[in-house]
Amino acid sequence: MATQQADVQSIINTYVATKVIARIRASAVLAKMVNSDFDDKDIKENGDTIKVPKRGGLTVRSKTEGTPITSDSPTTATVDVVLNQHEYVSWAMGDLATSLASGDGIDHFTDAADALIESIESALLGGYANATLNHGTAMVPLTTAKLLGIKLLLDNARCPAAGRIALISNKDENNLLTEDKVVRADARGDGGAAFEEARVGRAAGFNVFATPLAPVVNVTPRKVAIAITYAAGTDYDVSVDTNIYTETADTDAATTLGALVTAINSGEGATIAAYVGGELVITTDAAVTATISAGSGTVDSVTVTPAVNETHGLAFAPGALALASRPLAVPKAATGVQTATITDTETGITLRYMQGYDITNMRMTHVLDVLYGTKLMDERKIVDITT
Numbered sequence: 463m464a465t466q467q468a469d470v471q472s473i474i475n476t477y478v479a480t481k482v483i484a485r486i487r488a489s490a491v492l493a494k495m496v497n498s499d500f501d502d503k504d505i506k507e508n509g510d511t512i513k514v515p516k517r518g519g520l521t522v523r524s525k526t527e528g529t530p531i532t533s534d535s536p537t538t539a540t541v542d543v544v545l546n547q548h549e550y551v552s553w554a555m556g557d558l559a560t561s562l563a564s565g566d567g568i569d570h571f572t573d574a575a576d577a578l579i580e581s582i583e584s585a586l587l588g589g590y591a592n593a594t595l596n597h598g599t600a601m602v603p604l605t606t607a608k609l610l611g612i613k614l615l616l617d618n619a620r621c622p623a624a625g626r627i628a629l630i631s632n633k634d635e636n637n638l639l640t641e642d643k644v645v646r647a648d649a650r651g652d653g654g655a656a657f658e659e660a661r662v663g664r665a666a667g668f669n670v671f672a673t674p675l676a677p678v679v680n681v682t683p684r685k686v687a688i689a690i691t692y693a694a695g696t697d698y699d700v701s702v703d704t705n706i707y708t709e710t711a712d713t714d715a716a717t718t719l720g721a722l723v724t725a726i727n728s729g730e731g732a733t734i735a736a737y738v739g740g741e742l743v744i745t746t747d748a749a750v751t752a753t754i755s756a757g758s759g760t761v762d763s764v765t766v767t768p769a770v771n772e773t774h775g776l777a778f779a780p781g782a783l784a785l786a787s788r789p790l791a792v793p794k795a796a797t798g799v800q801t802a803t804i805t806d807t808e809t810g811i812t813l814r815y816m817q818g819y820d821i822t823n824m825r826m827t828h829v830l831d832v833l834y835g836t837k838l839m840d841e842r843k844i845v846d847i848t849t
Contacts, residue, residue, distance in 0.1 A: 470558060474802035474815055477562055478571050482813070483806045485572045489579040490809050491671055492586045492776075495627050496783040497839060498810030499543070502803065506788035506833060508548040513540035514784050516839055543786045543837045547585055550831035551577050557826055558800075558817050574830040575813070582785070582811065584675050585836050587629070589783055590774040590846040592838045595619060598848035600772040604634035606643045609666035612777045612845050619842040621779050628668035630775035631676035634849050638662050638670070668777060679772045686744045686752045688762045690719065690737075698722055699755040702733050702744060775847035782843035787834040790814045 487494070499514045506512065518539035523532060551574035561567030597612045598604065609628065616626065630638075638644050644665060645657035656663055662670040688700075694714065700707045700722060707729055709722040719737045726735035726744070734745045744752050753763040789812045793799040799818040805811070813832050820827040838844065 470800045470815075470817070471802040473559055473562065474804060478568065478815075479804045481568055482571050482575045482804050483808075485575045486579055486806045486811060487808055489576050490583065490811075491673055492583050492629055492783075493579065493785055493809045493811065495629075495778075495780075496586060496785050497781060498808075499784060499786040500788065500805065500807075500810035500812060502789055502805040502812050504788050505791050506545050507791065508545065508833060510545050510788070511542050512545065512786055512788065512835075514543050514786055514837065514839075515539070516541045517781070541784065541837055541839055543784055543835045545786065545788055545833050545835040547582075547835060548790075548831065548833050549578060549581050550829050552827060552829045554820070554823070554825045554827055558828070570828065571815075571830065578813070578830065578832050579811075580675060582832070582834060583673065584677070585834075586783060586785060587673070587675055587677055587774070587776065589836060589838050589844070590677065590776055592841075593776075593844045593846040594841045595845040596848060597777075597845055600770045600848060602849060603637040604630060604775075604847065604849050606638065606641055606666060608847075609638075609668065609670075612847060613667050615845050616777065616779065616843070621843045623667060623779075625780045626668045626777065627779070628665075628670045628775065628777045628847070629676075630670065630672055630847060631678075631773045631849070632672050632674055633773065634676075634775060634847075635662055635670070635672035638665070677774045679774065680770075686746065686750065686764045688742045688744070688752055688754045688764055690740055690742055690754060690761060692719065692740075693756060696756045700726060700735075700742065701751075701753045701755075702726070702746075703750050703752075705729055705733075773849045775849070776844060777847055778844040780843075781840050782838065784837045784839050785810060785834060786837075787812045787832060790831065790833050 516539045518534065520534050525531065553570050553574070555561045555567060555570060595615050597615055598608060639657065639660060639662065642649050644650065644662055647654040650656060664670065695711045697711050698709050698718060707722060707725040709718055709725060711718055719742070723735045723737050726733060736743050742754060751763065751765040754761045787810050789803050792801045793816065799816050802815045804813045804815065811832060811834070813830055816829045818827060
């Protein structure tokens with residue numbers, strides 16, 4: 463028998479919500495560590511802006527005898543967060559009650575919750591791009607010495623020491639686990655627990671966690687800058703790997719080298735050239751060797767290495783990032799769509815569940831979706847870890 467609308471929220475509350483919320487809390491890492499803002503009665507749409515409270519600063523003032531004091535109102539500050547992330551997971555199965563009774567229906571819900579949490583975590587990790595503090599170099603592993611450097615950055619920014627988190631990539635965690643300071647029992651004083659559990663735990667003032675979702679960015683294109691000292695009346699040749707470009711000398715640099723740039727840009731190969739400030743700048747997305755010759759002698763030769771991958775983690779303190787989630791509107795009863803909501807008060811994430819008959823494909827379709835937004839709240843409290 464088909465589930466009635468009146469039964470859907472009851473079924474979700476009784477059989478589904480507990481398992482979905484448990485899965486959210488088990489899967490979420492960053493979402494449990496940032497400022498969460500939610501109101502399960504405040505229905506919003508994609509693109510709406512909400513104001514998230516931000517504790518304001520307190521001012522030290524000198525007291526003058528006989529004058530009243532001035533009090534701050536630190537709780538009145540707010541930050542605008544745009545709810546611009548509307549994401550969903552959809553699947554086809556039988557009617558809600560029938561599918562749950564069969565035993566495997568609940569797996570669709572928990573799998574959907576896993577997928578949505580991964581997406582939210584990735585969005586929060588993307589906050590590295592807005593961080594003004596950065597530590598590390600692409601392709602250079604994270605070490606305990608670098609963790610101390612990150613600590614110093616936050617210290618100098620006057621970031622509170624309490625509750626600091628380092629969320630790093632799995633490869634960086636593995637690298638830290640090769641250091642004696644982390645795993646050697648007599649150096650660490652933990653009886654060898656870090657190595658046994660293969661978890662860094664606490665180090666350099668941070669609770670260290672690893673995630674497979676750490677963003678990896680391919681840094682392209684690469685640029686080769688070749689220095690040129692122009693000599694009037696001299697022929698110039700430029701070779702970019704196997705491609706050779708030649709320009710006959712003219713009376714001035716702008717004409718000769720400008721024509722050479724044109725020749726490179728119209729020739730074969732994935733290169734773009736420009737003459738800037740006495741240098742021939744060649745942009746490429748691959749490894750190349752570029753050489754410029756004047757007359758019979760080589761002026762300069764440069765080899766560019768292949769593009770590198772940057773991995774980004776986050777070191778932060780409470781109050782650095784915000785995650786705001788709001789419930790989505792319930793479709794009107796006339797549509798035949800049956801709905802329910804699930805709210806996790808720990809992470810502030812509110813999910814909407816919908817089921818309806820898909821007449822095009824002649825089957826029941828189910829959707830679990832979420833509306834949320836993220837925001838960097840305090841740049842003093844967050845560092846982009848680059849490796």
